[in-house]
Amino acid sequence: xxxxxxxxxxxxxxxxxxxxxLTPWFAWxxxxxxxxxxxxxxxxxxxxxxxxDGYRIMYVHAPSAWLSLMVYTIVAxxxxxxxxxxxxxxxAVAAASAPIGASFTLATLVTGSLWGKPMWGTYWAxxxxxxxxxxxxxxxxxxxxxxxxxxxxxRADRISAVLAVxxxxxxxxxxxxxxxxxxxxxxxSVMYLGKPTMPPSMLVxxxxxxxxxxxxxxxxxxxxxxxxxxxxxxTATWVREAIRx
Amino acid sequence: MSEDPQxxxxxxxxxxxxxxxxxxASRKASQLVQPLAFFAIVITLFxxxxxxxxxxxxxxxPGVVWAAALLSSLxxxxxxxxxxxxxxxxxQYALSGRSLTGLLxxxxxxxxxxxxxxxxLMAPLAGAALGIPNAALPGVLASVTIGTxxxxxxxxxxxxxxxxxxxxxxxxxxxxxxxxxxxxxxxARAMKLAIAARPYGAPLTLLAGLAVLGLTLxxxxxxxxxxxxxx
Amino acid sequence: MSSxxxxxxxxDMGGYAPFVWPAYAVTFxxxxxxxxWAKRLLRRAHQAARRRLAVQEETALAGAAxxxxx
Numbered sequence: 001x002x003x004x005x006x007x008x009x010x011x012x013x014x015x016x017x018x019x020x021x022l023t024p025w026f027a028w029x030x031x032x033x034x035x036x037x038x039x040x041x042x043x044x045x046x047x048x049x050x051x052x053d054g055y056r057i058m059y060v061h062a063p064s065a066w067l068s069l070m071v072y073t074i075v076a077x078x079x080x081x082x083x084x085x086x087x088x089x090x091x092a093v094a095a096a097s098a099p100i101g102a103s104f105t106l107a108t109l110v111t112g113s114l115w116g117k118p119m120w121g122t123y124w125a126x127x128x129x130x131x132x133x134x135x136x137x138x139x140x141x142x143x144x145x146x147x148x149x150x151x152x153x154x155r156a157d158r159i160s161a162v163l164a165v166x167x168x169x170x171x172x173x174x175x176x177x178x179x180x181x182x183x184x185x186x187x188x189s190v191m192y193l194g195k196p197t198m199p200p201s202m203l204v205x206x207x208x209x210x211x212x213x214x215x216x217x218x219x220x221x222x223x224x225x226x227x228x229x230x231x232x233x234x235t236a237t238w239v240r241e242a243i244r245x
Numbered sequence: 246m247s248e249d250p251q252x253x254x255x256x257x258x259x260x261x262x263x264x265x266x267x268x269x270a271s272r273k274a275s276q277l278v279q280p281l282a283f284f285a286i287v288i289t290l291f292x293x294x295x296x297x298x299x300x301x302x303x304x305x306x307p308g309v310v311w312a313a314a315l316l317s318s319l320x321x322x323x324x325x326x327x328x329x330x331x332x333x334x335x336x337q338y339a340l341s342g343r344s345l346t347g348l349l350x351x352x353x354x355x356x357x358x359x360x361x362x363x364x365x366l367m368a369p370l371a372g373a374a375l376g377i378p379n380a381a382l383p384g385v386l387a388s389v390t391i392g393t394x395x396x397x398x399x400x401x402x403x404x405x406x407x408x409x410x411x412x413x414x415x416x417x418x419x420x421x422x423x424x425x426x427x428x429x430x431x432x433a434r435a436m437k438l439a440i441a442a443r444p445y446g447a448p449l450t451l452l453a454g455l456a457v458l459g460l461t462l463x464x465x466x467x468x469x470x471x472x473x474x475x476x
Numbered sequence: 477m478s479s480x481x482x483x484x485x486x487x488d489m490g491g492y493a494p495f496v497w498p499a500y501a502v503t504f505x506x507x508x509x510x511x512x513w514a515k516r517l518l519r520r521a522h523q524a525a526r527r528r529l530a531v532q533e534e535t536a537l538a539g540a541a542x543x544x545x546x
Contacts, residue, residue: 042500043486046479053490060503083469100510107506111499118495135423142419149410158473163406163420166466170424173455177427184434216507223514230521239525 010089012229013238019222019229026219033212040205048202054118059205061111063213064104065129068136069171071101071217075143076168079161088232091157094164095147096224100217102140108133128182132175139167153232258343259351266355269328280321280360281367287313288371299376306375307436310368311429314389318396319418321360325352325404326471336475346468350460353401353467361393377440384439391452392432398459399424405470427455 009015041059048055075094082090112130113123124130146163150156198206233239253261270277291309292302302309329335329352338348368389369382377385403421407413431448438445480486489496 042496043480047490052492054492054495056489056492056496057499060500064503064506099513103506103510107503110502114495114499114502118492135426138419138423142416142423145416145419146406146410149407149413149416155409155473155476159406159409159470162402162466162470162473166402166462167424169462170427173427173458174423177430177451181430181434216510220510220514223511224517227514227517227521230518230525240529243522243525243529 010087012089012233012236013242015089015092016226016229016238016242019225023219023222026215026222030212030215030219033208033215037205037209037212040201040208045202045205046199051119054115057111057115059209061108061115062206063209064108064111065133066210067213067217068101068105068108068133070214071097071104072136072140072164072171073168075101076161076164079157079164083158083161083165088157089229091161092225092228092232093221094161095157096221096228097217098140098144098147100220100224102137102144104213104217105133105137105140109137126182128175128179131182132178135174135178136171139171143167255344255347259347259354262348262351263355263358266352267358270355270359276321276324277359277363280317281363283320284313284317284364284367285371287316288374291375303376303378303440306372306377306440307433309375310371310385310389310436311392311433313371314364314368314393314432315396315422315425315429317364318360318393318400319421321356322400322404322417322421323414325356325401326408330408330474335471339472339475345471346464349401349405349467349471350464353397353464356401357394357397361397362390365390365393372436377436378442380442381436381439384445385436387449388432388435388439388445388452391449391456392428394456395428395452395459396425398456398463399428402463402466402470405467405474408471408474428452431455 037059042056045056047053075097078090078094078097081087082094109130112127112133116125116127116130117123120127143160143163147156147160150159230239230242288309291305295305296302326335329338339345341348365386369377369385372382372385373379399421402424403417406420407417410416431451435445435448435452438448487493
């Protein structure tokens with residue numbers, strides 16, 4: 001039957017074992033790619049003709065920003081799947097992802113402001129990207145705060161999933177309203193991305209970093225997912241075998 | 246479910262719900278007055294903290310009025326579902342077999358009539374006190390009237406999510422304020438244009454768009470959150 | 477191949493050292509913390525599951541011995 005693989009895939013013991021097996025397959029490529037991206041971005045890539053070596057912050061800032069958005073999407077989509085099909089594992093994915101996304105949102109804000117100081121002359125400017133990133137950080141905090149407010153894991157899962165889905169609808173609206181607001185005030189924007197003139201020696205390390213950060217997220221997600229699955233299945237018999245070995 | 250010919254139609258039911266909530270609120274006037282008093286106090290803080298010069302206050306007036314409106318709408322949310330959840334009324338609604346979404350839309354509409362509309366009526370007064378010229382006051386009224394619809398809808402989502410949480414005040418603000426930022430941006434923009442005697446139709450249209458989007462999606466989220474919290 | 481003439485030049489980052497290195501330090505601190513938190517979560521979930529299993533086994537044994545289970 002077409003559905004058996006689906007149920008097997010979604011069954012907690014299968015997820016627990018698979019996540020454990022997959023962790024090194026994410027972790028090692030992530031480590032290799034990030035080291036390669038570091039060498040390429042910090043050492044091999046030429047300095048920018050305008051920003052000198054300051055632009056090298058991009059190699060950690062941009063992949064962090066990518067993760068912050070991607071992970072919020074994963075939290076909302078996993079939460080939605082968990083709500084509709086009552087899948088515990090999907091809720092576990094959402095619960096495992098949110099703190100990772102929040103931490104990279106914070107990293108994006110800090111590296112963005114460190115990049116802003118030499119470029120804008122100030123650590124914080126109400127730049128549209130930084131501002132929407134800050135709002136995204138508040139949304140992560142709200143999501144995790146709502147989760148923490150419930151003792152019962154099942155209820156926390158389902159309630160926070162409703163918030164994440166509402167947030168996912170709102171994120172683009174917030175982003176475009178902030179961009180619109182900024183265009184009225186002629187704010188400074190010195191981000192590097194989207195510049196068509198980036199030579200391959202600059203672009204390749206960036207792409208390597210994007211892939212490395214994404215795989216790193218995968219590795220941490222696999223580790224956290226095992227913990228979250230266990231927390232939701234404490235009475236099941238498979239847990240007995242899983243933790244004895 | 247078999248149709249009972251005696252049962253009121255969905256629209257009549259919504260009207261019943263609306264009048265019930267309005268009647269209940271009229272017996273507890275303090276719940277209505279407190280968010281308005283809070284709004285007035287927040288407005289009063291700014292001339293005292295910044296400057297009493299009306300020419301300077303006029304510049305910050307849109308931001309002040311909108312920030313105060315956001316905060317006082319937050320304050321009013323506490324009363325939205327709490328009493329009905331505590332005495333079990335909400336559970337009866339969920340079990341009644343009628344559309345919970347419809348009932349909750351009516352409830353949110355009552356909440357807007359009781360808190361959003363009075364706030365909108367008070368906003369021109371606050372605007373005048375902050376040095377907004379009389380000619381701009383219709384713009385102030387229009388932007389706050391349309392904006393508070395969305396604030397009530399997003400607020401209802403936040404209130405429904407935190408239904409089972411004790412002392413949810415800070416959490417509620419953390420959940421709802423980030424979602425309300427587009428309302429703040431478009432609302433303040435419309436007010437700013439009105440003060441400058443320029444056409445403010447565009448941001449007002451965007452505000453109306455947000456209200457329509459909220460009206461179609463928020464009740465679904467509210468109903469889902471209420472159901473989960475009642476389980 | 478490199479864009480720096482000396483090791484000092486690399487450390488100096490064209491004068492941007494006070495911004496570039498903290499940015500990298502913060503990002504890698506966040507990564508390290510993520511790994512640490514993930515390991516801690518898994519360890520705690522294991523401990524909780526083990527405790528719960530121990531309690532279950534005790535009550536099961538007590539029940540088998542004919543004592544009133546709590």
